[in-house]
């Protein structure tokens with residue numbers, strides 16, 4: 001396996017070739033303002049989604065125009081979010097030998113590792129990852145769940161039960177906002193649909209403009225719930241041919257829809273293309289929870305959304321077990 005980015009960053013006087021981004025090949029002629037342009041990303045109060053038609057409309061508009069929103073009042077206390085960040089930070093701070101106990105196998109996704117190398121000319125992302133299948137519980141590979149830092153297992157487990165509640169509220173609200181039965185999307189995704197959690201660690205890079213933390217991609221999941229770093233921004237969305245930064249909103253969860261919701265909504269909701277920039281002095285850590293459909297479910301536009309005026313714009317697709325939550 002290639003060296004971890006953390007090791008390269010700590011002992012690096014020259015940027016290894018494999019990380020140098022193909023700047024001008026990414027998504028054609030887009031405007032790239034580095035970290036300077038910030039998105040006015042809508043902020044949605046999750047606690048109002050069941051009772052307020054206005055908030056529901058705001059959600060619909062956010063996901064139609066951005067595919068993404070900042071979720072506040074989601075029911076997870078800020079002190080607990082802090083713990084969730086702490087266990088991730090403590091994991092990446094473990095000595096290299098200790099982290100190696102959790103190395104992912106070359107052909108698997110669970111565990112500690114960096115980019116899965118799929119081709120010789122693949123440009124590598126400036127990030128190390130720690131990926132765990134979290135649901136259903138009987139599919140957890142407990143050998144990858146560290147005992148150190150202490151409380152890692154119980155904190156992540158509790159976080160996931162809280163995330164499950166938000167997932168349900170958001171998916172029901174998304175369906176209702178389109179005048180569909182509220183369980184319409186949840187049913188297509190399947191009972192006991194899987195979820196996976198991935199801590200993304202972006203060490204500082206002396207050449208931030210020459211690398212990407214994560215290359216442009218859209219998530220193949222139904223939705224992704226991202227706990228951002230408390231201070232350091234880096235995530236960008238591609239909107240109207242321009243990269244715009246997602247600001248850090250303290251204690252919010254940044255929620256984006258993925259390809260599966262785009263398909264089920266017959267293209268009304270947009271699975272946003274996004275990427276991550278890195279910083280020359282500050283490290284950044286995020287935690288993404290990917291929520292795809294059950295493997296082998298057939299995903300297609302909701303019947304009610306296919307009309308003469310709004311013809312089907314996606315073919316049915318069979319959900320495949322997701323490799324690493326994203327398709328590039």
Ligand SMILES: O=C(O)CCC(=O)C(=O)O
Nearest residue numbers: 200214235276286288326
């Ligand atoms: O770390 C981030 O800000 C986003 C990561 C991401 O897009 C992903 O893990 O799919």
Ligand SMILES: [Fe+2]
Nearest residue numbers: 218219274326
């Ligand atoms: Fe992503």
